[in-house]
Amino acid sequence: MKEMMTVKQASEEWGIFDSRITKLCREGKIPGAVKKGKSWEIPKGTPRPEDHRFKKQPKNETNHLKKLPLPIGISEYRVASTEYYYIDKTMMIKDFLDERPMVSLFTRPRRFGKTLNMDMLKTFFEKCDEDTSIYFQDREIWRYGEYYQGYQGKYPVIFVSFKDIKFESWEQTFEMLKTVIGNEFERHSELADSAKCGEMDKKCYRDIVERQADIISLSGAFAVLSRMLYQHHGEKAVIIIDEYDVPIQQGHSKGFYDKVVDFMRNLFSGGLKDNPALAYGFLTGILRVAKESIFSGLNNLKIYSILDSKYSTYFGFTKEDVRVLTKYYNVEDKYDEICEWYDGFRFGDTDIFNPWSVINYFTDNCLPRTYWLSTGSNSIIGEMLEAADEDIFENLRALLNGDSFLTYVDTSVIYPEIKRNPSTIYSFLLVAGYLKTDHVGLSTDGDYMCTVSLPNKEIRFVYNKEILRKYDNVIAPSSAISIQQAIYANDSADLQRQLRKLLLQSASYFDTVGEVFFQGLFLGLCALFDDQYYVSSNRESGEGRFDIQLMPKHNSQPGILIELKAGKKYTADQLNDLAQAALYQINELKYDTEMKTHGVTAIYKYGVAFSGKNVAVCIE
Template identity: 60%
Template structure:
């Protein structure tokens, strides 16, 4: 049997020789024998699992068979030791191979940005604790000594702005200040450092005692990085997570100019031409035009959802999801997980929504739109409120499962939204509401992308957060009543509620033709898609129906809706139009697809509109022929 020495095992497994000797003494390495004072270890022996308790908070003990899912956990040490952790540590290797000075990662919300930034902080930060224990069983540790040497080497400045969602600039500034003060306090060793000047220490005290003015705070990252460099003899790493959250709030709440001025100076002081910086990392949803927030920052390397580098590190890959399903004993649910949460494509990598996959397993594998409740997109609602018919038609086509070709501006910034409502597709894409089907470069150097809705979850979110924003004045009670009337086959109630809805909304629109009514009802019906497959303007029989609700369960009825609209029609004329719509469903045999699918009962609605008035006619037929 070929054997190796304690030293050779130490080098092979990435642990100290003392630790290897301890494992030998405890009989933890099968086949090991002692020759005199020398341990001889089988060359094919595997590194024993680390069962030691590391400190009072984190325990990296024997792995439980089914670790809990890390719902809402953004602390790397906790996530990687006490929960089911999907190993993303090779991101560190890719970074060290490239070593850009400042990196910006743009991804949708809840795609693992904060956890990855905390992973980088834990790996690189020089602390009294031996943080290598959180990486020795991870992929990065097997990459070699050159990468292990970077572990625990640098002081780190780490802030996250993900929770800064204030209504005024004064409140926002106070919140930013508190975060910076807390980070200064984390480096209290600087107060007693013999390497820092008394002037620098006076500045430090002014910050932590909350006596610094806005100008002082703008230079906080630059000054703190200089003091850390002087104290430790190595420039720090600066990590800024969710940099654009306060900027979005500034745009929506009317203090955009103030927040941009402050943040531009804050970031420039720490990241632009700073000789006291080793590396910088930022995350956000938008990459932002350089002339906006990253003015003059020519050392910035941007990694967007359209770029191939780091594409597999934010979100879960198909292999990672399959491994997770197998671990949970749910391998037979992979197709369901794909239908609900797959469909994203970052660079050249297929990606699942990690937040939703984790919540799916954590909630007894009951599929729901988990991502919907994690944030809002008020800006998209503002764009849609200004949208013209063409944009509305494009959005409705996406809901019907179609794709569209659109220009994607990767440098889009918030003030451009009102000037160019078509930029909504750029926002929808970077915010996670669209997937890229195909990408080409445009003449301007940006992208022409074929885009579509990624999965079932986003279809639901799209209905509730996007289509509803076209008709922001629809009361929730009215919307629910219309859905109930459709489902209970109550034509009179449907007519009453539709008229009520039109009274509340139609007068706010310049154009109230059939297209408007069609989109309005389609959006309302779409909220029923947990029980129905909803399509619009599709061929069936001898024509194209307006809206079809195909039941997913045999006991539910099928629903067909045909619209007619007229200007200044009398009530009698509306009754005639509604009857004509109902007859069109019959004459053109729009129920052909439902009959073929074996739908037992079909409810057909002829709906006639004129201004704020509606008449509904309903007929029930059997699907059996």
């Protein structure tokens, strides 16, 4: 008997994708190829097939195959796994089949591969005319044998994604829900005239396909469609709902939260709760959203958040993934830079990189930028600033200075809690990807006490931009740019002019908004000075407490001390004297002690006095 080789072995020998070789075998274009179970075997020594779809190995100095592109914005598993460089996440399927919870919810930040993973599950489980096993035969899951292979192509699948349902009103949102759900009904056209389905269900099917369903009928859509699929195919249905909470977040932002939550509760309950036609259910989103709010009575739901170790390696890139990428693209010297900009997320016990930013970094000739910033709304930071009190401002300053703090994390938080209970903002920031956990401990009520900090340099830029945008009526973009230019140019005279201009521009705000504005100004300074300074206030140094200190992170930059004083109905001369007194206090009480201890030699000192909307600034 002739010795045979596997498809994978042929792929390595010929330089052709495994899935393409399998397709050629099915089409009879590889002589002697035989099918064994769901896999193909090929006689050893078979010459490489000549086919116009396959490029021959390029002749170049290194004799390497042309590098595959990375899948930017590709959410279809078939395409990503065959035409692009795909980091194998198929072991997620094995982990699921080993445990098989009835309904699984995966919560991760945006752009961490949720949609691609859900499409992978759809492609694996869905029963269809195409032999979709070809998309898995060269993947990790296939190596684990017939038990796992037996689930491939077994079930009818319902797949909907709510990621693009972002509208201004509930009426527009409901129309789009009709379209998204209607499209999925149309995809299962075999049900329209199925003799195995009841007439009432077929009437409901037609109404939804024709976009004529009312809110009651549409809220029962998953129950009806899964029942019809079960009756027609003789197998229970898998229901996959991607980005389930996008319409809910939009409802919170635009004022129709209660309406969208009521609809979603009924939609999910019909499809996922006590549904005899359900095989398994999968959902993804950013937030868990409290069970009593959306998943009322859904006692078969298993939640996998960013604090859970299960499935922690399947969303985003691991350190090993990134090291392999740098080696594949011959940029191993860039690994440390990628870590600085895009590493730092912590899912369960796994260190995770932002995959969207990493693949854009590689595609953009390894130029570090804030790629994640432009992929969605950062309004959550704006809401945090609107609801901020002194403690929140202090914690934000700590974050921007590179510090961490301990906070309670509520895993069942809902959107309205942001304004009712501002402290929940840290829970939102954590699950949305704006914070990372340095340490996780359990609280007395079963939730978590976490030490949190900023994940990386990219997220710092997100904070800086949103904070400066919030305070751009005080710190104008032109002022911000001028101050930053003065710092980077090490132009002491210009820096003094720009800081004095900033303080003069801020005079009326000090008079009208009081202490909260001080906090906002300090926070704006943190954002303004980026990673050049540690900004702090009301801390001991020398023989007293300074008002504002900007400690340089590099001693080549000047240190900055600002002492503030205020009086009522002061004349111009009195105000100048008060500013001089503030400057005298900096020197008399030796506020520069801490800076000098750290080796800072150039220190700018500002005495600032306010009276109503008038201001005087003395500089040394």
